Amino acid sequence: MPFSQNYKVTDRNLALELVRVTEAAAISSAAWTGRGKKNDADGAAVQAMRTAFDTVAIEGTVVIGEGEMDEAPMLYIGEKVGAGGPAMDIAVDPLEGTNLCAKDMPNAMTMVALAEKGNFLHAPDIYMQKLVVGPNLPDDLIDLDAPIEQTLKDLAKAKGRxxxxxxxxxLDRERHEELIARAREAGARVMLLTDGDVAAAIAACxxxxxxxxxxxxxxxxEGVLAAAAVRCVGGQMQGRLLFEDDSQVERARSMAPDKDPTRKLGLHDMARGDVLFSATGVTSGTLLRGVxxxxxxxxxxxxxxxxSKSGTVRFIEGRHDFSTKTWAGR
Incomplete structure (x- = not known):
């Protein structure tokens, strides 16, 4: 049965199954909050998320994950997960903000996005330039190549402010010093984050x-995960892969042989079709409360x-007895 037909039957339950996956990772990683051990926190999230996927009614393939097969024991790119069902591509970040969790700082969270097979950009583990604004704004309001001063001016006009x-x-990075200075010179406030740019992209929407x-x-x-979330809330986003050497260019070209790897990416270049997104807070932040x-x-x-199909956004509070859950540990 084609995905679009089968999905109409399963989507409501599937959304709740996704929440269980991100909840599992959040509860397990939260046991390491403030303990200064980011790798242990990440490992707990990965293990719990992988185990929770065994109950999800999909035939999933990880396209955004923990790395290549020889770099990650599970949730690696190409791994098959799920209990059987419609064929879907999966983008995961079992713990966005491992340092945030280790230091008990805001905005650590776990996340998963699903789309019909072939509808996520296969992005290598490099940097991406990103620009995100929220919904209910004029089409094509943003342009990655426009000066930030012009973008802020256009956004203010569109919002009547x-x-x-x-x-x-x-993100509070040296590479952003000029961007930050120009935005402030234009008159805008600038909120700086140490980590966790997916949460920031969602917050903008x-x-x-x-x-x-x-x-x-x-x-x-993380740009692909952000694009999935932005699609769901009707926001606008553009991106561009940033390469440090020719080997990275060739890696990106091998993932999409028919595309220019240096092209400007629209929202639908990164996440097409019907998309589901779920995230659970590990530490409290701008978007979610922590465990x-x-x-x-x-x-x-x-x-x-x-x-994305319905545009519905649900905030869910879960109450758990994790002594009965095989994926949770403290």
Missing amino acids: DVSELTMCA IDDSSVDIYAGSGGAP RYTGPSRARTHSIVMR
Whole structure:
């Protein structure tokens, strides 16, 4: 049966199954919050997420994951997951913000996106230049090649506000010093993050967020996950892969032989078709509350689940007895 037909039957339950996957990773990694051991936190998230996928009614292939087969024991690119069902591509970040979790800082979260097979950009583990604004704005408002001053001016006009009332979010990196300085010179506020640019991209698309625009460069795999989320809420996003040497260019070309690897990427170049996205907070941040332990065997989680076809955004609070869950540990 074609994916589009079968999906109409399974999508509502599938959304809840996705939440269980991100909840599993969040609860397991949260046990390492503030312990200074980012690799242990990441390993716990990977293990729990991989185990939870065994119950999801899909025939999934990881296209954005923990690395190549020889680099990661599970959730590696090309790994097959799921209990059987419609063929789908999977993009995962079992723990975005491993340092944030290790240091008990805001915005660590776990995330998964699903799309029909072939509908996610196969992005190598390099940097991507990104620009994101929210929904209900004029089409083609943003242009990655436009000066940030012009982008802020156009965004302010579209929102009926002054540039001084806008907040741009960016990662606090040396490579962004000029971008940050120019945005401030134009009059905008700038919110700086140490890690976690997917959360920032989503925040730029949420009505009650303080973020109006996300700009700068971060990981390309995270760019695909951000694109999936932005698709679900009707925002706008552009991206471009940033290469350091010819070997990276050839790697990107091998993933999409018929495409120019240096091209400017539109939102649908990164995430096409009907997309589902789920994320669960590990530490509290701008988008989600973190895992909160309420007893020796209980925890509460806060998740967001979105679907591009309906545009529905759900915030879900889960209450768990993880002593009965095989994927959870403290």
